[in-house]
Amino acid sequence: MSNTYRTNSLPLASFLNSATSVKFQGVDTTSTSVIYFLFEPQVEAQRLSTEYFSGRATCNPLELFKNYRVLKDLVFEAKRNITNNR
Numbered sequence: 001m002s003n004t005y006r007t008n009s010l011p012l013a014s015f016l017n018s019a020t021s022v023k024f025q026g027v028d029t030t031s032t033s034v035i036y037f038l039f040e041p042q043v044e045a046q047r048l049s050t051e052y053f054s055g056r057a058t059c060n061p062l063e064l065f066k067n068y069r070v071l072k073d074l075v076f077e078a079k080r081n082i083t084n085n086r
Helices: 011-017 041-053 061-084
Strands: 005-007 023-030 035-038
Touching: 005 011, 005 041, 011 023, 011 035, 011 061, 023 061, 035 041, 035 061
Parallel strands: none
Antiparallel strands: 005 035, 023 035
């Protein structure tokens, strides 16, 4: 079983990237239509995801918005690379 948590949600990925208990591993661009953000360990990322969707998650707002901008840039870069490699 993989120890990697995958999500294509930019807001959730921004929150997870703001957490100190999980580590951002990069993006998966194997699909030409969806870009996934990868985090480890999977169990902790899943726990944080549950907190996020239940409205119980907390984090530093400055970190959250910084991570949102960084991950958004990664999405645009990945989409540009996918388009250029067609």
